[in-house]
Structure formats: C-alpha cells, structure tokens
Amino acid sequence: MCSTAALGRATRFLKLTMTVTSDQPRRILLRLQNVDKTFQMGEVKVEALRDVSLEVFAGEFLVMVGPSGSGKTTILNLVGGLDSVTSGRVWFEDREITAFSAAELTRYRRDTVGFVFQFYNLVPNLTALENVMVSTELSREPMDVIEALRLVDMNDRKDHFPSQLSGGEQQRVAIARAMAKNPTLLLCDEPTGALDFATGKRVLRILVDLKQQLGRTVILITHNAAIAQVADRVVRLRSGQIVELHDNPQPLPPEDVVW
Numbered sequence: 151m152c153s154t155a156a157l158g159r160a161t162r163f164l165k166l167t168m169t170v171t172s173d174q175p176r177r178i179l180l181r182l183q184n185v186d187k188t189f190q191m192g193e194v195k196v197e198a199l200r201d202v203s204l205e206v207f208a209g210e211f212l213v214m215v216g217p218s219g220s221g222k223t224t225i226l227n228l229v230g231g232l233d234s235v236t237s238g239r240v241w242f243e244d245r246e247i248t249a250f251s252a253a254e255l256t257r258y259r260r261d262t263v264g265f266v267f268q269f270y271n272l273v274p275n276l277t278a279l280e281n282v283m284v285s286t287e288l289s290r291e292p293m294d295v296i297e298a299l300r301l302v303d304m305n306d307r308k309d310h311f312p313s314q315l316s317g318g319e320q321q322r323v324a325i326a327r328a329m330a331k332n333p334t335l336l337l338c339d340e341p342t343g344a345l346d347f348a349t350g351k352r353v354l355r356i357l358v359d360l361k362q363q364l365g366r367t368v369i370l371i372t373h374n375a376a377i378a379q380v381a382d383r384v385v386r387l388r389s390g391q392i393v394e395l396h397d398n399p400q401p402l403p404p405e406d407v408v409w
C-alpha cells in the first residue's frame with residue numbers, strides 16, 4: 151500500500167521529471183529554475199542572465215537564438231557544468247547540478263556532456279584519431295574511436311593533423327570527439343558559424359542524425375535564425391532573458407534550409 155507521503159513524493163518527482171503534451175509525455179532532461187548569472191568586472195556588473203527558467207526534453211533538438219551578448223553561451227556553460235550560477239537552480243534529470251561538489255561536476259562534464267565549439271578547439275599536434283582518443287580515455291563508456299570518426303565520415307582522414315583538414319572537416323572531427331564520450335547531452339556553440347553554406351548544412355545533418363538515430367539531446371546556439379527551422383523547439387534570448395519559446399512541429403531537413 152502507498153502512504154500519502156510516498157504518493158506526494160512520487161507526484162512531486164513526476165512533476166519534476168515529466169510534462170504532459172497533447173500526445174505523449176516528454177521526459178525532462180534539464181531544468182533551469184530562476185537562474186541569474188552576473189559577472190563582476192571590477193566596478194562593472196554585467197547581468198548576463200536574468201531569471202531564466204527553461205526545461206529541455208530528452209531527445210529533443212533545441213535551438214537557442216539571440217543577438218550577440220544575449221546570454222546564449224552563458225546558458226550553455228551553466229548547463230554543461232563549465233560555470234556556476236549566481237542564483238537559481240539547475241537540474242540534470244533528478245540531480246541538482248547547482249548542488250554538485252567539484253568532483254561530481256567533473257564527472258558530470260566528463261560522462262554526460264559533449265561540447266562542440268565554433269572554432270573546433272582541436273589539439274594541433276594530435277591527429278584526428280588522437281584528438282578523438284583523448285576524450286575517450288577520460289570517459290566511462292566510450293564509443294569505439296573509429297566508429298565515432300565513421301559517424302562523421304572522417305575515418306579515412308584519421309591520421310591527418312588539424313592543419314591538414316578544412317574547417318568543415320575539423321568541425322566533423324570535433325563532433326566525433328564530443329560523441330565518442332557517448333554523452334547524453336550535446337552542447338553546440340555556433341557549430342556552423344565558421345563554415346560555408348554547404349559545409350554548414352552537412353554539419354547540421356550530422357547533428358540532426360545524432361538526435362534522430364542515436365536519440366541524443368542536442369542544444370545548439372546560433373546567430374543564424376534560418377537554422378532554427380531544423381529545431382524541435384526554439385528559444386529566443388534578448389538581454390539575458392528568454393523572450394520567446396515555441397514548438398516547431400515540422401522541423402525542416404537541414405538540406406532544405408536556406409541562408
């Protein structure tokens with residue numbers, strides 16, 4: 151038999167982890183609650199985020215758009231465990247990231263989150279293969295390194311150094327590096343920002359496939375409003391606040407996006 155207290159706890163847990171839509175429940179993977187982030191630079195105080203609350207669902211492709219300085223990277227850094235909130239709380243599933251010890255935060259970053267940056271951040275004196283291996287050596291349940299390179303169609307360039315690869319190829323290696331850790335959550339900060347149109351679309355296709363075929367949750371930041379058309383949901387930020395959040399019931403295939 152279920153006690154009233156236990157039922158109350160179960161209901162609170164369900165409210166925390168599930169939200170019900172018209173067709174099926176969506177599991178909440180990440181939750182930000184009333185998050186503020188202020189940077190103090192000497193006399194100057196920058197309010198990068200103001201009272202941000204947001205839920206991210208498991209297996210969705212969420213795109214964040216907004217002008218420069220609106221707080222997009224700050225949000226990504228907070229949910230990725232790279233920075234700490236000034237106030238408010240952040241949960242990953244039922245675990246509160248904002249209450250993690252330094253060791254728990256390191257484990258979370260290492261095992262749960264993959265990062266893809268605008269300028270790839272590959273180690274220049276390591277080959278493509280070695281760049282990917284570095285991330286698998288630190289992780290608990292890594293993917294096979296060759297398999298990760300195959301996902302982005304870079305296995306035949308595995309022995310090349312970053313300087314021998316084009317921007318798009320380097321970004322594909324960077325995605326392989328992020329994926330090789332087998333992360334639940336993939337955080338991408340302007341992953342197509344340094345790429346030409348065709349290469350940008352190819353990289354977007356890889357990210358969409360990671361969501362559709364491997365069930366990963368992807369959060370992608372962009373300046374480019376056209377890219378938001380591939381998202382399941384779009385968050386618009388302005389001056390550190392969420393000013394719009396909408397569903398995109400029919401995401402466009404990356405191949406059909408024009409910018």
Ligand SMILES: Nc1ncnc2c1ncn2[C@@H]1O[C@H](COP(=O)(O)OP(=O)(O)OP(=O)(O)O)[C@@H](O)[C@H]1O
Nearest residue numbers: 189191196198216217218219220221222223224225
């Ligand atoms: N480490 C920091 N120290 C001081 N101020 C910071 C720091 N990081 C970010 N900021 C400030 O916080 C605000 C939000 O920055 P953030 O990097 O999140 O913007 P963004 O939306 O990612 O912009 P962009 O599109 O240019 O990358 C900006 O005013 C920025 O100057």
Ligand SMILES: [Mg+2]
Nearest residue numbers: 222223224339
């Ligand atoms: Mg940014």
